[in-house]
Amino acid sequence: MLPEAGARPPEFFAAEIEEQIPAFGLSIESPRIALLARYLAELDLWRRRTNLTGPLRSEELVTHALESVLGEKLIPHRIRVIDIGSGAGLPGIPLAIARPDLTVTLLEPRGRRAAFLNHVARTVRVSNVQVLRERAENLAVPDYDLATSRALANLGEILTRAKFLKPRSSLLVWTTDPKRLADSLFPHFSLERVENVPDARERVIAAYRKMPPQPPS
Numbered sequence: 780m781l782p783e784a785g786a787r788p789p790e791f792f793a794a795e796i797e798e799q800i801p802a803f804g805l806s807i808e809s810p811r812i813a814l815l816a817r818y819l820a821e822l823d824l825w826r827r828r829t830n831l832t833g834p835l836r837s838e839e840l841v842t843h844a845l846e847s848v849l850g851e852k853l854i855p856h857r858i859r860v861i862d863i864g865s866g867a868g869l870p871g872i873p874l875a876i877a878r879p880d881l882t883v884t885l886l887e888p889r890g891r892r893a894a895f896l897n898h899v900a901r902t903v904r905v906s907n908v909q910v911l912r913e914r915a916e917n918l919a920v921p922d923y924d925l926a927t928s929r930a931l932a933n934l935g936e937i938l939t940r941a942k943f944l945k946p947r948s949s950l951l952v953w954t955t956d957p958k959r960l961a962d963s964l965f966p967h968f969s970l971e972r973v974e975n976v977p978d979a980r981e982r983v984i985a986a987y988r989k990m991p992p993q994p995p996s
Contacts, residue, residue, distance in 0.1 A: 786824040787837045792816035795841045802977050803845045807877060814876045817903045819844060822867055825898070829891045831867040846976050847873035850927065850951050850984050853974060856880050858924035861943060863915055864931045866892050868899060870953060871927060875908045882907055884923070888914045918943035925949045935963030950987040957985035966993055 793816035800807060807815070819840050826832045832840065847870030854860070857880045862871030865885035875883040885900075885908060887893045893912040900908045915937045923944050928934055929952070938950065950968055953976075954960055961970040968987040976982050
């Protein structure tokens with residue numbers, strides 16, 4: 780059961796974004812804040828029809844969105860990004876809004892969640908986003924420079940067999956245990972950097988680098 784009876788309008792989310800931005804040390808232009816607020820309003824509405832986020836307060840949706848935007852400082856310019864198991868669009872949609880130079884693919888195999896992502900791409904007009912309803916293991920072409928994820932339970936299994944990432948590509952994961960994840964990704968990825976998330980007790984953004992194939996022993 781969600782703690783609020785009705786979905787919040789974009790104006791609520793715009794004001795909440797403005798209030799929370801200083802804590803994250805972010806600089807987001809007003810047009811981008813408006814787009815982010817429209818996305819969050821759609822998410823707040825849709826999550827009452829299908830379980831996109833769990834029982835979060837509306838203010839917490841803003842926090843998660845800004846945590847997503849925080850990852851943009853770790854992403855080079857003009858690259859192709861794939862958001863694995865995108866679900867509610869976090870972190871992919873906030874990153875695409877904050878960084879229009881990126882081309883972001885939202886990878887989501889579940890029908891209702893993919894429908895939500897397509898709806899957001901159309902109605903919010905996030906032009907640098909495309910939705911791909913597919914499973915990661917079915918992607919066989921190395922099209923992407925960087926992958927993002929909010930620490931899926933089987934992420935290590937998915938990425939150790941990944942064929943959709945280019946050589947020496949990167950991986951950003953919003954996680955509470957970057958070292959344990961590094962162990963599950965070894966020897967295919969190595970941990971390069973950990974970015975702290977303000978006001979989060981344990982959650983960080985961990986950056987990993989894809990390693991070249993190991994020669995046979």
